[in-house]
Amino acid sequence: MASADSAAHPFLVYGVNMMNRRKFLKLVLLGGIFSLFSRKVKAERKPEQKLKEAMFWRKLDNE
Amino acid sequence: MIKRVQCELCPNECVLENGQHSRCRARMNKDGTLYSLVYGKPCAVHIDPIEKKPFFHFLPGTTAFSIATAGCVLSCKFCQNWQISQANPEETDNYDLPPDKVVSQAIAYKCKSVTYTYTEPTAFYEYMYDTAVIAKKHGVKNTMHSCGYIKEKPLRKLSKYLNAADIDLKAFTEDYYNRICSGSLKPVLNSLVVLKEEGVWLEITNLVIPTLNDDMKNIKEMCKWILNNLGPNVPIHFSRFFPNYKLNNLPPTPLETLIEARKTAMDVGLKFVYIGNIRHEGENTFCPKCKKVLIERIGYFVKQNNISNGKCRFCSTSIPGVWS
Numbered sequence: 149m150a151s152a153d154s155a156a157h158p159f160l161v162y163g164v165n166m167m168n169r170r171k172f173l174k175l176v177l178l179g180g181i182f183s184l185f186s187r188k189v190k191a192e193r194k195p196e197q198k199l200k201e202a203m204f205w206r207k208l209d210n211e
Numbered sequence: 212m213i214k215r216v217q218c219e220l221c222p223n224e225c226v227l228e229n230g231q232h233s234r235c236r237a238r239m240n241k242d243g244t245l246y247s248l249v250y251g252k253p254c255a256v257h258i259d260p261i262e263k264k265p266f267f268h269f270l271p272g273t274t275a276f277s278i279a280t281a282g283c284v285l286s287c288k289f290c291q292n293w294q295i296s297q298a299n300p301e302e303t304d305n306y307d308l309p310p311d312k313v314v315s316q317a318i319a320y321k322c323k324s325v326t327y328t329y330t331e332p333t334a335f336y337e338y339m340y341d342t343a344v345i346a347k348k349h350g351v352k353n354t355m356h357s358c359g360y361i362k363e364k365p366l367r368k369l370s371k372y373l374n375a376a377d378i379d380l381k382a383f384t385e386d387y388y389n390r391i392c393s394g395s396l397k398p399v400l401n402s403l404v405v406l407k408e409e410g411v412w413l414e415i416t417n418l419v420i421p422t423l424n425d426d427m428k429n430i431k432e433m434c435k436w437i438l439n440n441l442g443p444n445v446p447i448h449f450s451r452f453f454p455n456y457k458l459n460n461l462p463p464t465p466l467e468t469l470i471e472a473r474k475t476a477m478d479v480g481l482k483f484v485y486i487g488n489i490r491h492e493g494e495n496t497f498c499p500k501c502k503k504v505l506i507e508r509i510g511y512f513v514k515q516n517n518i519s520n521g522k523c524r525f526c527s528t529s530i531p532g533v534w535s
Contacts, residue, residue: 200250200337202238204365208215208226209243 214243221284221333221361222398236299237282237334247337249280251310254295254303255329258320260511264328264356265448265487267496268532269375269412271506272513275354276317278308279329280338284360287381287392288457289420296330297456310342317351324352324374333361336369343372352533356416359402360394366402370409375533377414377448378403382424383433391423400436407441412533415445416487419464419472420452430472434479443482444531449473451488466491483531501526 218225218233225233227240237249261275281303283296290296295303317325325346327339332355343353352374359378380399381392388396406413419425437445449472451464469486473493476484486493496506503525507514517524521534
């Protein structure tokens with residue numbers, strides 16, 4: 149059976165060992181502070197533009 | 212209920228079921244009403260020398276605020292702008308530029324005219340018409356470069372606001388128009404006559420393509436028709452072809468062919484015959500009387516202009532055109 153530090157899961161083992169709780173919280177806190185300075189994206193739906201009726205045409209089925 | 216409509220703008224006369232698009236791709240039947248899909252949505256906006264259109268007898272040395280939307284009423288196999296002319300409006304990158312903004316931008320950039328060009332202005336007729344009305348009110352001139360494939364009624368309506376038109380007379384046979392452009396010649400000839408009648412300044416461009424329309428007999432016939440129906444003062448531009456779109460198998464037009472076409476046209480009696488898309492003295496305007504150079508051009512740029520108050524500076528011969 150493959151152990152946790154075997155070549156089969158190198159990234160998982162590396163990632164878990166590198167970040168402790170304090171570092172994680174520091175990162176979250178920094179992210180929160182930076183987000184305060186960033187521009188807010190307005191996720192609004194653009195109002196649908198009215199189409200312009202064409203000139204020079206006629207209806208056929210009312211004839 | 213079936214809600215069919217028929218477009219009456221160009222000779223294609225598309226009959227459209229609900230939800231169908233016109234052949235020019237710029238119009239759509241939506242619940243029994245025909246809409247323009249390109250109104251205020253140009254995909255090309257540029258400031259060009261007026262000589263690029265080409266207009267050689269219309270405000271030389273000025274700039275034209277040039278716009279186009281996607282779509283064209285023809286589908287020429289040699290189209291130089293096929294990426295936008297043969298595209299649906301949703302396939303191109305479009306600006307949001309309503310007619311009043313076109314005019315205010317043209318004024319801001321000191322353009323003497325707004326030109327409807329690159330693709331086919333008929334495909335964006337409503338946009339062109341509304342823009343032309345506003346431009347005229349503000350003293351900005353209106354010009355178009357068109358294939359002339361439009362019905363008489365809309366052309367006459369537009370002509371009231373149009374100062375100049377450059378019409379592509381692509382060849383002088385129905386066969387060429389059918390096979391190469393998927394159109395027909397007769398409506399184009401009619402448009403030329405209508406524009407002349409309406410007093411719109413007219414210039415003609417003929418793209419000379421090796422083996423397809425470079426037969427001098429046909430060119431002579433075309434020039435005779437121009438002389439008899441439009442007069443000797445209509446400038447004609449014989450333009451050099453470069454391989455493009457579906458005609459990549461043909462070579463560029465040899466200079467000798469263009470020179471021969473120019474000579475043929477001048478022998479017929481046309482007074483202002485030019486060669487385009489190549490550097491040659493045929494780019495210049497010569498006085499028909501004293502033969503001196505009136506306007507010397509290098510490509511699209513005017514090097515010298517010897518026309519003063521519409522007359523030759525050397526012999527005072529009146530030169531037809533719009534000079535101020």
